[in-house]
Amino acid sequence: MAEVSVRKVVKEYDGGVLAVKGIDLDIADHEFVVLVGPSGCGKSTTLRMIAGLEEITSGEIWIDGDVVNDVPPRDRDIAMVFQNYALYPHMSVFDNMAFGLKLRKFPKDEIKRRVDDAARILDIVPLLERKPRALSGGQRQRVAMGRAIVRNPKVFLFDEPLSNLDAKLRVQMRTEIKKVHQTVRTTTVYVTHDQIEAMTLADRVVVMNHGIIEQVGTPNDLYHHPATRFVAGFIGSPAMNFMPCRVQDGANGGLDVRVSDSITVPIPPARLDRYGKFKGKNMVLGLRPEHLFEYHEQGKPGWSRVDMLVDVVEPMGMETMVHYFVDGAAICARVDPATHAAPGEMMPLTADLNQMHLMDADTGKVV
Amino acid sequence: MSTSVAERRNAVAAHRKNSLHRQRLWALWGSYAALSVFVVMFLVPPFYTLMTSLKSSAEISAQTGSPWLVQHPTLENFWYLITYPNFQRYYMNSIIVTLLTVSVSMVISILAAFSLSRMGFWGSQTLSTGVFLTYLVPPSLLFIPLFQIIGSLGLINNFWCLVLLYPTLAVPFCTWIMIGYFSSIPRELDEAALIDGAGYLQMLWKIFIPVAMPGIIAATIFAFTVSWGAFLYPLAYLYTSNQMVLTVGIISDLIRGDVFQWGKIMAACLLASLPPIVIYAFLMDYYVAGLTAGSTKG
Numbered sequence: 163m164a165e166v167s168v169r170k171v172v173k174e175y176d177g178g179v180l181a182v183k184g185i186d187l188d189i190a191d192h193e194f195v196v197l198v199g200p201s202g203c204g205k206s207t208t209l210r211m212i213a214g215l216e217e218i219t220s221g222e223i224w225i226d227g228d229v230v231n232d233v234p235p236r237d238r239d240i241a242m243v244f245q246n247y248a249l250y251p252h253m254s255v256f257d258n259m260a261f262g263l264k265l266r267k268f269p270k271d272e273i274k275r276r277v278d279d280a281a282r283i284l285d286i287v288p289l290l291e292r293k294p295r296a297l298s299g300g301q302r303q304r305v306a307m308g309r310a311i312v313r314n315p316k317v318f319l320f321d322e323p324l325s326n327l328d329a330k331l332r333v334q335m336r337t338e339i340k341k342v343h344q345t346v347r348t349t350t351v352y353v354t355h356d357q358i359e360a361m362t363l364a365d366r367v368v369v370m371n372h373g374i375i376e377q378v379g380t381p382n383d384l385y386h387h388p389a390t391r392f393v394a395g396f397i398g399s400p401a402m403n404f405m406p407c408r409v410q411d412g413a414n415g416g417l418d419v420r421v422s423d424s425i426t427v428p429i430p431p432a433r434l435d436r437y438g439k440f441k442g443k444n445m446v447l448g449l450r451p452e453h454l455f456e457y458h459e460q461g462k463p464g465w466s467r468v469d470m471l472v473d474v475v476e477p478m479g480m481e482t483m484v485h486y487f488v489d490g491a492a493i494c495a496r497v498d499p500a501t502h503a504a505p506g507e508m509m510p511l512t513a514d515l516n517q518m519h520l521m522d523a524d525t526g527k528v529v
Numbered sequence: 530m531s532t533s534v535a536e537r538r539n540a541v542a543a544h545r546k547n548s549l550h551r552q553r554l555w556a557l558w559g560s561y562a563a564l565s566v567f568v569v570m571f572l573v574p575p576f577y578t579l580m581t582s583l584k585s586s587a588e589i590s591a592q593t594g595s596p597w598l599v600q601h602p603t604l605e606n607f608w609y610l611i612t613y614p615n616f617q618r619y620y621m622n623s624i625i626v627t628l629l630t631v632s633v634s635m636v637i638s639i640l641a642a643f644s645l646s647r648m649g650f651w652g653s654q655t656l657s658t659g660v661f662l663t664y665l666v667p668p669s670l671l672f673i674p675l676f677q678i679i680g681s682l683g684l685i686n687n688f689w690c691l692v693l694l695y696p697t698l699a700v701p702f703c704t705w706i707m708i709g710y711f712s713s714i715p716r717e718l719d720e721a722a723l724i725d726g727a728g729y730l731q732m733l734w735k736i737f738i739p740v741a742m743p744g745i746i747a748a749t750i751f752a753f754t755v756s757w758g759a760f761l762y763p764l765a766y767l768y769t770s771n772q773m774v775l776t777v778g779i780i781s782d783l784i785r786g787d788v789f790q791w792g793k794i795m796a797a798c799l800l801a802s803l804p805p806i807v808i809y810a811f812l813m814d815y816y817v818a819g820l821t822a823g824s825t826k827g
Contacts, residue, residue: 248717262725
């Protein structure tokens with residue numbers, strides 16, 4: 163097991179395309195770090211540079227205290243799980259898992275012991291003699307993980323390992339991966355574009371966009387204290403609501419947020435100092451769907467009533483999503499499934515402004 | 530009312546089904562007719578060869594009865610050839626030349642295709658196009674300059690010159706097939722092997738060759754066919770019977786002046802066709818799979 167450090171790493175492809183623009187990241191021993199972001203954000207390139215499958219244009223990558231820029235993948239003592247499993251189709255499950263150990267000339271009984279141990283952890287003992295084509299997607303992914311585990315490497319690298327699985331299996335395998343990490347405790351770098359996967363698996367999440375790191379933090383940090391509008395919108399499902407707004411003077415020396423002609427809400431007193439200096443500036447109000455719910459007469463401090471025209475109602479069983487349009491901005495509220503909301507009707511809602519985020523409209527930074 | 534609608538629906542469905550059935554039937558008949566013409570065109574010569582090989586010289590020259598039928602079948606032509614030392618020598622020479630040609634061609638092709646398709650070095654794309662372009666140069670254009678090269682190597686009238694020459698015909702196409710096949714193997718497999726600790730040669734030997742076996746078999750069959758059936762080069766470079774291979778040996782030995790020993794020539798052709806027939810029969814499935822994969826991913 164080992165620490166991994168990525169220092170000022172740049173990746174420029176032929177033709178001047180900058181995939182990674184000088185990122186810094188330190189991953190602690192035993193840590194499970196997830197790189198998440200939209201397609202083309204540089205997360206897979208970063209992982210592949212750590213693996214040694216891509217050359218680094220500039221910067222340094224450290225694994226377990228050594229710079230590995232010029233070390234070939236096989237000497238980095240890493241193991242990687244690929245999106246499409248990358249199992250050797252002509253070998254049995256046992257041989258697939260044993261391949262790396264055989265190349266490293268491990269004794270036969272040691273290979274058998276390690277493969278059996280990994281197979282037990284992953285519950286694939288009955289599959290050891292099968293060829294990959296005789297396995298389901300989930301089983302193949304387990305074998306791919308087994309191949310990584312048997313090597314007992316310093317670092318596990320996962321490149322979107324669940325993307326090829328159906329939704330149900332993905333949830334199941336997600337739990338399996340978490341269980342495996344709790345058992346073997348190997349430092350893990352995991353790439354995904356699925357923010358739910360990132361949130362559920364990670365000790366820390368690294369949100370990337372356009373080749374830079376937007377924010378690094380625990381899942382709760384990112385969810386509750388996003389640093390930028392991009393992170394606020396990327397983390398959470400349904401995504402955070404964004405409404406263009408302006409901060410203006412309110413009643414009794416307070417401040418209001420004016421969203422539209424019909425929607426003006428007071429900023430909670432605890433935030434007055436923080437937001438006072440943005441008075442008169444174009445800002446963006448961010449509010450998560452769960453902080454916009456059905457109106458109750460008995461409110462709490464920081465709760466404000468807003469009335470919106472219902473556009474679409476989506477019952478989901480344990481909750482109902484109601485969509486609205488406010489001055490062209492799509493807004494979503496997460497309400498009680500017993501709601502009587504109907505399309506075309508005005509609906510009174512409570513906005514919990516204690517949970518509001520205010521962003522600079524130009525820079526996208528959360529203030 | 531609803532019953533009549535349902536009946537009409539059923540009638541339309543039945544009509545559609547019948548119409549599809551008729552169309553399929555016509556298509557099948559068309560295919561059978563076209564294939565029958567094809568089969569007749571290609572099977573008549575071997576059939577005629579077989580019939581003639583089973584006739585005695587007297588029956589062939591008698592020219593009585595149908596030339597397509599044998600009146601007094603005999604294996605004397607086959608027996609003659611099997612016990613004829615020159616024919617045995619030609620056969621043995623062909624086998625040696627072909628085995629070596631196939632081995633040399635496949636080693637070169639596999640290594641070339643692997644490096645061209647996977648190692649991504651500077652100019653690899655141009656080089657792989659260049660490899661294919663060499664295949665387009667007709668052998669008949671090359672045999673005069675090659676004569677000088679072979680002469681300067683002192684290999685005229687030595688069947689080893691064929692081991693040197695045939696790969697020039699086989700390697701470009703085999704490499705092309707293998708490039709296509711190797712390119713169809715997902716790149717993650719190389720990366721997994723690299724991370725597992727394999728070097729490039731280990732990756733080729735332990736991953737690529739087993740996975741690309743259908744492509745390798747297709748290329749092997751091609752190299753075999755090129756070597757076994759080549760006529761021009763042995764005709765140009767070999768002239769004594771102890772160096773001769775089957776294709777030219779049969780012609781030069783069994784046609785004496787204006788005397789054509791048709792029965793023996795035909796029997797020799799059949800005996801010479803045996804190895805390709807056996808190899809094709811056993812490996813045809815692999816051959817087709819290999820060519821298909823190469824064509825879609827090349």
